[in-house]
Amino acid sequence: MKKYILIVVLSILTIAGAMAQDIKKDVEYGQYNGLPRQDQAMQKWRENRFGQFIHWGLYAIPGGIWEGKTYPYASEFLRGSAKIATSTWDSLIYQFDIPKYNPKEWAAIAKNMGVKYVTITTKHHEGFCLWPSEYTDFDIENTPYKKDLLREFVDAYTAVGIDVNFYYSVLDWHHPDWRYDIKSDEDRAAFERLKQFTKNQLVELVTRYPEVKGLWFDGTWDNSWKKSGQFSYELEKLLKNKRPGLIVNSRMRADEHGSRHFDSNGILMGDYESGYERRLPNPTDKEVLTRDWECCMTIPENQWGYHKDWSISHVKSPLELIEMLVQCTSQNGNFLLNFGPMGNGDIRPEEREVAKEIGEWMKVNSEAIYGCGPADLEKQDWGYYTYNEKNGKVYMTVFNNPVLGKYKIRLPKSHTLKKASLITKQVESLEIKQISPTDYFIIPDKINNKKPFVIILEIVDRASGKFHQKALT
Numbered sequence: 001m002k003k004y005i006l007i008v009v010l011s012i013l014t015i016a017g018a019m020a021q022d023i024k025k026d027v028e029y030g031q032y033n034g035l036p037r038q039d040q041a042m043q044k045w046r047e048n049r050f051g052q053f054i055h056w057g058l059y060a061i062p063g064g065i066w067e068g069k070t071y072p073y074a075s076e077f078l079r080g081s082a083k084i085a086t087s088t089w090d091s092l093i094y095q096f097d098i099p100k101y102n103p104k105e106w107a108a109i110a111k112n113m114g115v116k117y118v119t120i121t122t123k124h125h126e127g128f129c130l131w132p133s134e135y136t137d138f139d140i141e142n143t144p145y146k147k148d149l150l151r152e153f154v155d156a157y158t159a160v161g162i163d164v165n166f167y168y169s170v171l172d173w174h175h176p177d178w179r180y181d182i183k184s185d186e187d188r189a190a191f192e193r194l195k196q197f198t199k200n201q202l203v204e205l206v207t208r209y210p211e212v213k214g215l216w217f218d219g220t221w222d223n224s225w226k227k228s229g230q231f232s233y234e235l236e237k238l239l240k241n242k243r244p245g246l247i248v249n250s251r252m253r254a255d256e257h258g259s260r261h262f263d264s265n266g267i268l269m270g271d272y273e274s275g276y277e278r279r280l281p282n283p284t285d286k287e288v289l290t291r292d293w294e295c296c297m298t299i300p301e302n303q304w305g306y307h308k309d310w311s312i313s314h315v316k317s318p319l320e321l322i323e324m325l326v327q328c329t330s331q332n333g334n335f336l337l338n339f340g341p342m343g344n345g346d347i348r349p350e351e352r353e354v355a356k357e358i359g360e361w362m363k364v365n366s367e368a369i370y371g372c373g374p375a376d377l378e379k380q381d382w383g384y385y386t387y388n389e390k391n392g393k394v395y396m397t398v399f400n401n402p403v404l405g406k407y408k409i410r411l412p413k414s415h416t417l418k419k420a421s422l423i424t425k426q427v428e429s430l431e432i433k434q435i436s437p438t439d440y441f442i443i444p445d446k447i448n449n450k451k452p453f454v455i456i457l458e459i460v461d462r463a464s465g466k467f468h469q470k471a472l473t
């Protein structure tokens with residue numbers, strides 16, 4: 001008898017659980033605009049595909065080393081890793097004289113690398129502001145440099161046609177009103193002051209620098225902010241009213257239930273997902289194709305700020321980074337590659353070399369990146385497909401040469417492969433051989449490529465004769 005009662009109870013619980021899943025939670029401060037955004041600003045963000053991240057602050061001065069000891073953890077967290085007193089850390093401001101800072105050179109390096117946008121840390125967790133803020137003295141104005149380096153930066157990058165975005169950390173270790181959680185009336189009063197400070201600084205940034213295209217929020221994981229769903233909802237609306245077209249990442253928000261990135265009904269907040277940090281989706285993951293997203297990536301294993309000693313971890317090669325850029329594009333994502341300028345304002349030699357080598361590849365092959373997205377074709381082992389819906393072309397970027405010596409592609413039965421051509425003579429010529437109603441071999445005369453190369457495919461729909469149209473997912 002007991003067994004039957006147990007079965008009945010378990011069945012009831014299962015049904016209740018299933019029903020609970022279907023019931024939409026009441027979410028007042030979740031997503032409020034339709035995604036994916038189709039306005040011009042977001043189209044441009046999507047077409048850009050490749051961006052440069054810049055982490056620069058007081059942490060670049062010690063560069064991961066304190067009192068002769070190397071701290072392997074992320075250098076922008078050295079204050080905590082080395083247990084440095086706030087007053088000691090904050091006094092680094094008096095050493096921030098940046099004699100080598102040359103924003104025009106930075107912009108030229110970025111342009112040559114092939115990025116179309118840049119995101120710079122206006123304020124990281126340490127609370128030091130790269131611009132002269134009306135709301136704090138812990139800013140560039142009180143350094144030996146004194147000048148508004150952010151204005152010089154925005155002007156230099158805008159002059160070469162690179163869109164500028166601002167990273168802003170809500171978490172602020174310097175501000176006395178920061179609270180990790182709200183456990184008392186005192187906490188509540190303090191955090192209200194912090195929220196007002198945050199709002200003031202963000203309005204200041206989008207007003208002083210109207211060129212800014214987007215805000216990249218970070219430092220929003222603590223309970224204090226997760227309990228501020230209505231505030232962050234209203235703040236996003238305010239900032240977008242002040243800067244029409246402004247683009248905001250998913251890290252800004254938590255809904256009123258504390259759910260981050262996606263609201264409690266699983267709807268993405270902000271305008272694109274920014275959870276892919278130092279990692280990419282599985283190359284065959286189709287779920288990410290349904291939304292805009294961005295992967296942010298470090299060149300070393302985990303250093304966003306400048307670290308003096310890159311021998312402490314793996315340092316990704318230009319080829320590894322190019323493959324990540326192509327994979328992101330193939331799955332409807334953007335790729336944001338991080339640079340950590342030195343404490344004196346110079347760009348380290350290793351980063352200059354990465355920028356140069358990626359730039360050389362982009363100069364030849366960027367047609368497969370800019371304005372491209374998923375091709376909605378079955379992924380093959382040789383590499384990744386990207387697709388430009390404006391010219392209807394499908395791009396095969398080959399990273400892995402098959403032992404077979406032939407590149408296999410599989411098309412929907414309704415389509416046929418009309419032409420395969422090369423952007424560069426990495427291989428001499430290509431022959432097409434259809435081996436089944438859906439499968440083709442693309443056969444190079446010989447494979448001697450030393451770098452990833454691109455094959456342009458012209459695929460037509462048999463019925464309409466029109467170029468391949470991405471299936472509307």
Ligand SMILES: C[C@@H]1O/C(=N\OC(=O)Nc2ccccc2)[C@@H](O)[C@H](O)[C@@H]1O
Binds near residue numbers: 221277304
């Ligand atoms: C881009 C990085 O962002 C950070 N932190 O990011 C996260 O915490 N990311 C995160 C957290 C939870 C889920 C997914 C990503 C910072 O602490 C770090 O210094 C750097 O600025």
